[in-house]
Amino acid sequence: MLYGTHMSKTPASPKGKPGPKPQPRKAAAPEAGASPEGDRIAKVLSRAGVASRREAERMIAEGRVSVNGEKIDSPALNVTAADRISVDGKPLPEAEAPRMWLYYKPIGLVTSNSDEKGRTTIFDELPENMPRVMTVGRLDINSEGLLLLTNDGGIKRKLELPSTGWLRRYRVRINGRPKDEDFAPLRKGLVIEGERFQPMTVALDRQQGANAWLTVGLREGKNREIRRAMEDIGYSVNRLLRISYGPFQLGELKPGEVEELRSRVVRDQLGLAPEEEQPEARPTRSRGGKPAGRPGGKPMGRPAGKPAGKPMAKPGGKPGQKAQGKPGKPSGKPSAPRGDGTAQRGGAKRPIGKNPRR
Numbered sequence: 001m002l003y004g005t006h007m008s009k010t011p012a013s014p015k016g017k018p019g020p021k022p023q024p025r026k027a028a029a030p031e032a033g034a035s036p037e038g039d040r041i042a043k044v045l046s047r048a049g050v051a052s053r054r055e056a057e058r059m060i061a062e063g064r065v066s067v068n069g070e071k072i073d074s075p076a077l078n079v080t081a082a083d084r085i086s087v088d089g090k091p092l093p094e095a096e097a098p099r100m101w102l103y104y105k106p107i108g109l110v111t112s113n114s115d116e117k118g119r120t121t122i123f124d125e126l127p128e129n130m131p132r133v134m135t136v137g138r139l140d141i142n143s144e145g146l147l148l149l150t151n152d153g154g155i156k157r158k159l160e161l162p163s164t165g166w167l168r169r170y171r172v173r174i175n176g177r178p179k180d181e182d183f184a185p186l187r188k189g190l191v192i193e194g195e196r197f198q199p200m201t202v203a204l205d206r207q208q209g210a211n212a213w214l215t216v217g218l219r220e221g222k223n224r225e226i227r228r229a230m231e232d233i234g235y236s237v238n239r240l241l242r243i244s245y246g247p248f249q250l251g252e253l254k255p256g257e258v259e260e261l262r263s264r265v266v267r268d269q270l271g272l273a274p275e276e277e278q279p280e281a282r283p284t285r286s287r288g289g290k291p292a293g294r295p296g297g298k299p300m301g302r303p304a305g306k307p308a309g310k311p312m313a314k315p316g317g318k319p320g321q322k323a324q325g326k327p328g329k330p331s332g333k334p335s336a337p338r339g340d341g342t343a344q345r346g347g348a349k350r351p352i353g354k355n356p357r358r
Contacts, residue, residue: 038080041065041072045085046153048092049132053153055113064088098152100266101133102248105147106255111138122147127258136160136245137221145170145242146250149258155270159246162220166246167201172214173239174230180204183214185233192232197225211238 038044045056045065057075059065065072066086067079079085085092103122105111110121119141126133126149136148136159150156158164183202190197201217216226227237243250247269253259 038078038083040075041067041077041079041085042075043153044079045087045092046156048094049096049151049153050087050092051153052134052156059087096131096151097263098155098266098270099131099150099263100155100261101130101149102250102253102259102261103147103149104250104253104255104257105139105144107142107144110141111135111147125256130258139242140224140227143240143242144255145240146245146248146253147242148245148248155266158270164246165219167217167219167244168221168242168246169215169217169244170226171205171239171241171243172216172226172230172237173208173211174214174235174237175211176235177207177210178204178212178235182233182235186216186229190229190232192228195222197222197229200226200229 041060042053042056045051045059046053050056051059056065060072060075063071063073064087066089067077068084103126105122106125108120109125110119112121113123115121122135131151133149133151134153134156136150136156139145139147148159159166183204186197186200186202189199198218198220201215203215205213205215207213218225226240230237241250248261
């Protein structure tokens with residue numbers, strides 16, 4: 001009897017009441033097949049500059065994040081603009097426009113937010129007036145040179161992915177008198193302790209006493225990759241300086257200095273969608289932990305129409321230098337490498353990090 005009643009209701013419903021039946025079907029479809037609306041909570045926290053995605057997941061597990069007044073303990077949650085999010089009891093700040101900085105990491109600083117051994121980190125030395133930033137990749141404590149900083153977790157993830165494939169170039173000083181053919185294993189790619197290293201570009205620049213200077217390029221960064229690769233072929237690295245990361249160049253920055261990239265350059269180089277027209281943020285530059293934004297001598301703050309390709313001082317600092325070197329004198333082999341001197345930024349050559357203080 002119950003079976004017959006159930007069967008009789010099935011055809012009657014679409015005849016007499018077509019409205020109620022479609023409603024549950026529409027409500028059930030998104031739950032069954034469609035993706036939830038919004039973005040994962042950790043992604044939203046990262047884009048707001050609160051923390052990287054991994055750090056945000058830790059904060060959620062610690063019960064520091066609330067959504068609509070309720071604490072959450074799992075990052076498996078999608079949120080939308082309608083949700084009220086708070087961290088440590090404070091409302092989530094509005095997401096800022098993506099920003100990036102060039103930073104010359106000095107030797108002796110650790111590239112992490114905190115260090116279990118109590119060593120000084122780069123974040124201890126950044127300008128006090130900088131927003132919360134994340135590093136794109138790392139440089140070990142004994143390495144120096146260009147480190148990209150950003151306030152956007154999405155940019156950080158994008159630039160660190162091996163699929164992005166941006167070339168990173170380094171000036172490397174090794175002890176010994178190598179021959180060009182010694183670097184053939186690095187150019188082919190090698191395996192060290194079961195770990196595969198992708199092929200590198202290696203150019204033997206010059207011999208300087210008991211040491212040799214090289215220019216090394218790679219497209220992925222493993223922990224101490226260059227040092228380990230050189231040790232594998234019998235050479236020890238006694239100086240390692242990153243001079244470029246993709247289109248971004250170290251230029252004339254000095255150790256501890258920071259320089260912000262124009263938002264247009266960030267958009268163009270990363271292929272980001274244009275934001276609403278807003279005033280350009282003033283560039284920040286500093287050394288050590290001193291506040292940035294000192295007036296005067298800021299390349300990023302000068303008019304965009306400044307002539308490109310202006311002759312720059314060679315690292316040797318000789319007065320009266322010219323755009324082209326004199327015959328017989330090397331023009332591209334600095335005694336103390338500081339990068340290329342000029343940088344491709346948004347397709348236009350211009351000096352980066354001119355510094356009247358040195």
